[in-house]
Amino acid sequence: MKIIRNNLLPGKNYAAINLFGVLFCHHDTVISPVLVNHERIHTRQMIEMGFIFFYLWYLAEWFVRMFMKGSAYYNISFEREAYLHDDELDYLKHRRLYAWWPLMKRKKLERAKEMKRKKHNR
Numbered sequence: 241m242k243i244i245r246n247n248l249l250p251g252k253n254y255a256a257i258n259l260f261g262v263l264f265c266h267h268d269t270v271i272s273p274v275l276v277n278h279e280r281i282h283t284r285q286m287i288e289m290g291f292i293f294f295y296l297w298y299l300a301e302w303f304v305r306m307f308m309k310g311s312a313y314y315n316i317s318f319e320r321e322a323y324l325h326d327d328e329l330d331y332l333k334h335r336r337l338y339a340w341w342p343l344m345k346r347k348k349l350e351r352a353k354e355m356k357r358k359k360h361n362r
Contacts, residue, residue: 241280243271258282260291278326281335285318288337294318301344317344 242262249264250257256265258279265271286294298318305312313319321340325331 241276241283245269258286261286273329274326277329277331278322280332281322281325282318284332284335285321285340317341 244262244264245267246264247266249259250266255269256263256271256275256279258264261283263271263276263279269275289297298316301316301318302312305315308315314323317340320343324343325335
C-alpha cells in the first residue's frame, strides 16, 4: 500500500484516509500494522465493488445512518467490517467476498462483536 504523508489529508479528527488504495496521513501519524490492515480491508472492499460505486455506497450509507442511533461513521457497514477485523493481520487471506454485507444489520454486528470478544478472551 502506498503511503503519502502530508498536511492536508485527512481531516483533523482522523489518523488516515484511503483514497483509491492510497493511504494519506499526517506527518506525525503512527502507522501501525492494525491501521494498515484496516485500510487494506477498505481497499479490498473498493476493488470488489468498483471504486466509484464503493464511494457512492459509502456516502449513501453514511447519509442514511446520520438519522439513526449512534455514530454514522462507525455504523457504516464498511467501517464495521474494518474495525471488527483490523487486528487480524491475516484476515484478508480468508475474507469472503462482500463480507461487509451482513454487517448492515445491527443484530449481525452485535453477534460479530461478541464472537470477537470471546476470541480475545481465550
